[in-house]
Amino acid sequence: DHYIICGIGRVGSNVAHELSATGRRCVILDEAMQNIDNYLDKHPEQLFLHGDATDNDLLIAAGIHRAKGVFAVAADDSKNLVISLSAKQLNPTVRVVARCHDVKNVEKTRRAGADEIVSPDFTGGLRLVSAMVRPQVVSFLDEMLKSDDNLRMEEITIPSALSGKPLAVLYHGNKDCVVLAVKHLGHWQFNPPAQHPVQGGDVLMVMTTPQGRSRVEELLAGVSND
């Protein structure tokens, strides 16, 4: 249940730091010892392997067969595509998130097996524009993504036993849990009314406290046990 980070440049370092800060174990891989050393300077206890992450043997040494996820965040898009392909071949259940510099490589990398693609240059561009024209929205979203405060966005998947029931069943009287949207068959419906019927597999996006979340989880566990 660890994560493998392929490439420990500037983006990879931020990934490793965030995983460590949130109590998740990871191993870092890079063929440039200089990149590894730069990271070790600030995080001397970090597990690492020196070598080429497109090499199956290195991924196996990094524990790909029991890993929870692989970050393909090397500097080169082609390399990230090959890493995605190799990781999925060695362990089809591992989750792969890849970085693309160039948006024209996104589709190809997805076909190679990456579950999610992130393009920091593209996201960064959108974010710069938002910081210019909608600064408060950006500040709000930052707060929502930070995990250091009491209230944040969480996702809840509806068990099939609740199919057809209204949303109110789940969060009626639960003031610590606001349902922002429901995702049904890949489409987000925002601000659903209390009588909205949910279906098994629907995903609720809620804004909640840890207590509010616990109450919903207890409720869901109760339903599944019936």
Next chain:
Amino acid sequence: DHYIICGIGRVGSNVAHELSATGRRCVILDEAMQNIDNYLDKHPEQLFLHGDATDNDLLIAAGIHRAKGVFAVAADDSKNLVISLSAKQLNPTVRVVARCHDVKNVEKTRRAGADEIVSPDFTGGLRLVSAMVRPQVVSFLDEMLKSDDNLRMEEITIPSALSGKPLAVLYHGNKDCVVLAVKHLGHWQFNPPAQHPVQGGDVLMVMTTPQGRSRVEELLAGVSND
């Protein structure tokens, strides 16, 4: 009321593209004609100036005195700091958003005058981690930032005439407007109750349709006219 983009590399290109796509005028500046040509290939109608954006004369030629905002998105952090400083000296009311590669340059760039700093490598790292451990939240936030659908996040600033009134005054019966949070003196309070008293200058973060937004704006305009 135009924007000046200093640096038209990968991030700057995404900024220019997003501004154009949302109907905002901009001029691009770069000292490398190759970067400008790459952008012009896809956007032949784009206004540009070839030269060094740290040079006051070039900023003046780009209309800094009547510009709405400056993006300091050159490849080099020092250059972005100098651009921020120059832009603010030439026009103290212009909004400056700067890019930093290295988070250690953030504070210095802010002191030089940048209103907001974005670090794509840092943001990209956080986003990669979210895509791994909270994929639905990322998909939801993407939807919230996209401007092509009916419902999205908007910010509303409370006029001083409403100080002390409960939130309910603003959105009671307005089903198209959900208040997610209130920012008071720099601090976000999430999920405020209907009786929460607002103060002049508070910012509401709402999820709303264009119609819902119009109703709130009419209400605010009515208050200011009293």
